[in-house]
Amino acid sequence: MSTLPLETAAHPEQLRRVVIEPLSRVEGHGKVTLLLDEDGHVEQARLHIVEFRAFEKFIQGRPYWEVPVMVQRLCGICPVSHHLAACKALDQVVGATTVTPTADKIRRLMHYGQILQSHALHFFHLSSPDLLFGFGSDVARRNIVGVAAAYPDVARQGVLLRKYGQEVIRHTAGKRIHGTGSVPGGVNKSLTAAERDELQKDIYQMIAWSRDAVRLVRQLFEQDLATYRGFGTFAARTLSLVRADGAMDLYHGGLRAKHADGGTIFDHVDYGHYWEQISEEVKAWSYMKFPYLRALGHEDGWYRVGPLTRVTRCDFIPTPLADRERREFMAFDDGRAALSTLGFHWARMIEMLHAAESIKDLLHDGDLLGTDLMAGGKRQARGVGVIEAPRGTLIHHYRVDENDQVVRANLIVSTTHNNHAMNIAIREVARQYLDGRTLTEGLLNHIEVAVRAFDPCLSCATHAVGKMPLSVELLDADGAVADSMVRG
Amino acid sequence: MNERPSFLLDGDEVPFEPGQTVMQAALAAGRYIPHLCYHPEFTPHGSCKLCTARINGRLMAACTTPAETATEVESETEELNDLRRTLVQMLFAEGNHFCPSCEKSGNCVLQALGYDLGVMTAGFRHFFPDRPVDASHPEILLDFNRCILCELCVRAAREVDGKHVFSLAGRGLGKHLIVNAESGRLADTDVKVTDKAVEVCPVGVILRKRVGFATPIGARRYDKSPISAQALADAPRPLERNHD
Numbered sequence: 001m002s003t004l005p006l007e008t009a010a011h012p013e014q015l016r017r018v019v020i021e022p023l024s025r026v027e028g029h030g031k032v033t034l035l036l037d038e039d040g041h042v043e044q045a046r047l048h049i050v051e052f053r054a055f056e057k058f059i060q061g062r063p064y065w066e067v068p069v070m071v072q073r074l075c076g077i078c079p080v081s082h083h084l085a086a087c088k089a090l091d092q093v094v095g096a097t098t099v100t101p102t103a104d105k106i107r108r109l110m111h112y113g114q115i116l117q118s119h120a121l122h123f124f125h126l127s128s129p130d131l132l133f134g135f136g137s138d139v140a141r142r143n144i145v146g147v148a149a150a151y152p153d154v155a156r157q158g159v160l161l162r163k164y165g166q167e168v169i170r171h172t173a174g175k176r177i178h179g180t181g182s183v184p185g186g187v188n189k190s191l192t193a194a195e196r197d198e199l200q201k202d203i204y205q206m207i208a209w210s211r212d213a214v215r216l217v218r219q220l221f222e223q224d225l226a227t228y229r230g231f232g233t234f235a236a237r238t239l240s241l242v243r244a245d246g247a248m249d250l251y252h253g254g255l256r257a258k259h260a261d262g263g264t265i266f267d268h269v270d271y272g273h274y275w276e277q278i279s280e281e282v283k284a285w286s287y288m289k290f291p292y293l294r295a296l297g298h299e300d301g302w303y304r305v306g307p308l309t310r311v312t313r314c315d316f317i318p319t320p321l322a323d324r325e326r327r328e329f330m331a332f333d334d335g336r337a338a339l340s341t342l343g344f345h346w347a348r349m350i351e352m353l354h355a356a357e358s359i360k361d362l363l364h365d366g367d368l369l370g371t372d373l374m375a376g377g378k379r380q381a382r383g384v385g386v387i388e389a390p391r392g393t394l395i396h397h398y399r400v401d402e403n404d405q406v407v408r409a410n411l412i413v414s415t416t417h418n419n420h421a422m423n424i425a426i427r428e429v430a431r432q433y434l435d436g437r438t439l440t441e442g443l444l445n446h447i448e449v450a451v452r453a454f455d456p457c458l459s460c461a462t463h464a465v466g467k468m469p470l471s472v473e474l475l476d477a478d479g480a481v482a483d484s485m486v487r488g
Numbered sequence: 489m490n491e492r493p494s495f496l497l498d499g500d501e502v503p504f505e506p507g508q509t510v511m512q513a514a515l516a517a518g519r520y521i522p523h524l525c526y527h528p529e530f531t532p533h534g535s536c537k538l539c540t541a542r543i544n545g546r547l548m549a550a551c552t553t554p555a556e557t558a559t560e561v562e563s564e565t566e567e568l569n570d571l572r573r574t575l576v577q578m579l580f581a582e583g584n585h586f587c588p589s590c591e592k593s594g595n596c597v598l599q600a601l602g603y604d605l606g607v608m609t610a611g612f613r614h615f616f617p618d619r620p621v622d623a624s625h626p627e628i629l630l631d632f633n634r635c636i637l638c639e640l641c642v643r644a645a646r647e648v649d650g651k652h653v654f655s656l657a658g659r660g661l662g663k664h665l666i667v668n669a670e671s672g673r674l675a676d677t678d679v680k681v682t683d684k685a686v687e688v689c690p691v692g693v694i695l696r697k698r699v700g701f702a703t704p705i706g707a708r709r710y711d712k713s714p715i716s717a718q719a720l721a722d723a724p725r726p727l728e729r730n731h732d
Contacts, residue, residue: 061620061621062621063621063623063629063695063697063700065591065698065699065700065701066589066590066591066700068701069588069589069591069701070588070589073588073589094698173705174704174705174706175705178588179705180701180704180705181704181705183700183701183702184700188701188702188703188704189704189707403623403624404623404629404697404698405621405623
């Protein structure tokens with residue numbers, strides 16, 4: 001598989017440079033640079049992640065039990081994912097090869113609450129303005145306030161879905177954001193009957209609204225099939241966790257990698273030795289590494305993770321409503337929707353439905369009220385924890401010395417896995433929509449729509465209410481500013 | 489008629505017994521004066537200055553000033569609470585008090601005082617010290633970056649445990665906590681995890697290992713009620729005092 005020839009221009013010194021910055025004001029400030037020739041043809045397009053976080057460095061020397069609470073500060077949108085991935089890794093360090101049924105189910109409940117709220121946030125708050133109004137529509141209303149005015153029911157459901165997910169997290173982790181519920185070896189609390197009853201009260205409404213959201217995305221595809229089918233679409237290898245029977249499992253499983261045509265690269269691989277399958281390449285123009293499958297090398301081994309991968313590469317979803325929606329998605333437009341970049345949104349809503357159904361099932365499981373919270377065993381020096389975070393596969397890997405201090409950490413987060421794929425997507429969109437045309441804010445937003453499909457961490461800034469924090473500069477061949485535009 | 493001697497605290501009569509300090513008498517009477525390095529089981533130290541009150545017109549530490557008749561004590565004033573907020577800000581600025589990832593959060597006296605006094609800003613540029621963590625002891629971890637030099641551990645070891653484990657060394661900005669071992673490592677001292685000195689640290693310096701975040705949010709000490717209420721609840725009652 002070859003990548004699009006837009007990563008590096010042959011003669012960049014002769015080209016105009018257009019910068020879209022920032023793409024984000026949270027986790028991983030991003031920008032896109034485009035190099036254009038005199039006729040406006042795109043010669044180079046790159047997504048840069050320019051923020052350096054250094055969590056892997058500054059947790060060195062800290063006691064291991066502090067890590068799950070500290071590393072979740074990487075993110076304010078999906079901290080639960082880091083919290084749980086770290087705990088899964090440190091379970092091994094404390095010898096808890098299996099946690100208690102109550103601990104396992106409380107963690108899963110916390111995780112599904114996270115999936116529900118994060119997917120709702122991404123779709124309704126961040127991406128629905130693009131999808132409902134159009135990618136190049138009036139920028140003044142292309143935000144959640146505009147959605148609330150034009151589609152009040154949609155906006156309200158989005159807000160309440162997210163609120164429900166946050167309440168699930170609060171009851172399991174102690175706080176809506178950055179809680180402490182999961183600890184190495186188990187959890188520090190289970191649910192009380194009152195907490196369970198409170199969550200049970202609204203769960204059927206959440207399932208119904210999640211199903212409506214899936215159907216809303218389907219309608220969007222049906223209304224403009226040509227755009228949705230082709231927008232930033234490209235063939236990609238994939239990586240995800242699956243359960244032993246091939247089912248979708250967002251909390252635990254083995255690694256599955258597939259070729260773009262669906263052929264298996266590897267399957268059910270124990271993630272405890274992930275480095276035998278995955279390596280990372282460094283490029284000078286981004287702080288974010290470029291992971292690749294070792295078997296295919298760094299040129300061809302890039303892959304895609306996240307909702308679209310998980311929904312299309314699992315054998316089935318183990319909750320009935322979501323699995324029915326998965327089958328319809330896979331069959332839609334002769335399977336082309338399942339290959340499209342905007343299919344991310346459809347898949348994301350199917351996962352939100354799965355999360356709601358899973359929460360319902362867990363809330364009827366008596367183990368949630370159990371008192372056996374902690375497990376332990378023979379101490380280990382190393383632990384690897386992998387989880388399917390809202391945006392994709394998340395890997396935490398720690399080494400801990402005999403004094404309980406972390407000596408090494410490696411975190412490969414979802415956005416990192418998707419680094420190459422996001423770059424491919426923006427190059428495809430640049431080629432499809434920007435090439436040879438006079439740039440406008442609306443056209444540049446097409447680039448961001450492609451990025452947003454992958455990762456809300458890189459999209460929230462451009463949907464901030466009020467002044468849009470987007471500036472674009474046109475530089476001449478000497479690097480001088482020939483023109484500039486500030487959105488907002 | 490009350491025959492016990494008394495002094496005035498913010499205009500109200502507070503009875504005391506001979507030998508009591510202003511702090512002891514106030515707490516026994518159900519009156520809270522903010523404090524940090526004061527602990528009812530140890531000799532008053534008077535170093536943190538949180539309990540500074542205006543006593544007969546002079547600023548003095550309530551924990552070390554003997555209660556006397558014909559004394560007027562002002563404590564709950566905006567001026568004094570402003571000074572206390574500044575002192576708390578300075579303590580935060582000197583160490584690495586990252587509450588979001590500190591296992592002491594919710595059980596931390598410094599954090600609880602910050603909330604109770606209404607400290608809303610950092611106030612000062614932080615020092616960000618970089619002192620190595622001592623994890624050498626199999627049961628106890630020392631994070632020197634959070635030390636506020638209250639000497640509660642020094643006093644607890646000396647007065648309750650009968651040991652000389654901890655001490656302060658250096659002067660001024662260079663003052664720091666040390667342990668009594670030639671190697672400088674806690675593992676080479678005679679400290680035990682059951683010692684009072686380990687239990688009494690008000691911040692996250694002396695920690696029992698592998699406890700971490702075992703207590704859920706909502707069940708931690710200061711989740712339940714503010715430190716001012718808990719100090720009064722824990723104070724010796726007059727009846728108990730009469731039996732002493």
